[in-house]
Amino acid sequence: MEQRTPTLRGVAWLWFGISVAVLAVGFRQAIFLVPTDAAQGNVGRIFYYHVPIAMLSLIFPYINFVASLFYLYWRRREPLKALTADALALSTAEVTVVYSSICLLTGMLWGRATWGIWWTWDPRLTSMLLLWLLYVSYLMLRRFSSTGQTHTLAAVLSVFAAVDVPIVYMSIRWWRTQHPAPVFGGGPDSGVDPSMLPAFYWNLAGWTVWGVCIVLFRFALERRRQFAEQEAALQAIEASLEIPQ
């Protein structure tokens, strides 16, 4: 059984505080300090939320994928370690759904303001929607299958879903799309004005720390649920031993 020391709790609160503080700085940078975009006006400020969140919603699936592979590897060899990997996979999958939902929603708001339509079936948007659908179906599977095999089946599905993530990432590089070309690490015209960088980096850092905070919180919750389940199973076994045969 794990020891929830006050130190650990303090660290968790400190982390939460830091992420809120960084997000507040990022908010001030993005909303008040960055000069207004010449072409888009104030709507352009959604960039500082849409892009970092989109980047992160492609990173969490990989953690989910790696954790699922570790689960499949440890499943028979070290079941207790495997449960830890499974808890991490579940928490990252949930955060992936949250982040990709926010990415889709902010993208739709931005699209409505600049393109005049909420949604268009262009490869980037479609593949991002596909990513969202895949991780929703992952969570569905976890609810539908009975407790014994959930972990294994979900880990297997995660491998299938992970095949799609690179397609999303490469979609704006492979196809000419309505979605803007890559801003960072793209072609010769990529990159943004230096005045925009501080706001971008503060928000990227803020949403990263915040996402990690939620993942760890959800991970701890899932671990507690697992421990409670093991405790209950143990008590059931002990109770059955006490019955005179």
Add this chain to the structure above:
Amino acid sequence: MKYLQHVLDHLRKDLRLEWRSRDSINGMLFFSLLVVVVFGLAFDPTSYPTMARQISGGILWVALLFASITALNQSWTREQRNNVLEAQRMAPSPASALFLGKALANMLFVLLVEAVLAPIFIVFFNLHALGNVWLLALILPLGTWALVVNGTFFAALGLRARNRELLLPLLLLPISLPALLAMVEATTGVLTADLDPIQINTWIKQLLGYDIIFTTVCILLFETVLNAE
């Protein structure tokens, strides 16, 4: 060679099972026929030949996708009677041979349905393909395999779940979307001749890549799914 023998044995068993009941083929045939009729009524394709050409590729694949889901849900259930599946888990043949045999059998069933459906489709939708029709001989099997290989896998995955019938489409549809896009685009390109051959080639190559990737993943992971406890 031994492995191939195992696959063929499983395939023969599945074909014999299906021959005795003919449940899934009849079910699929009637279901896809209904979908075609429903879409025919909804869009009135005979009066607008251009529109019929543009939508019929999509309707054909959607009908086949839904039809194969109804059959795939059944394909493992009949192995569960009398604990046949447990016996197969203990059999000395590799688990992936069981999977490949089952997937090949399902593929044959769906191809049979396609062979019956195609003439009906041409009549009801008043179709006259403008592109190179022989490409369909490549697109149809590749697309069918893409649907069937993942469908067989996810039907096995949902075998012991609650709401098995609901779970299969929930898992299969998102995974199949890239393949569905490729096969619908390629088929529509052949029917309308709007797409130039290089683009159709690209879509077929993507479909082939999808088939190779997901067949590999399925074969590698099937043993895990079969023995999941």
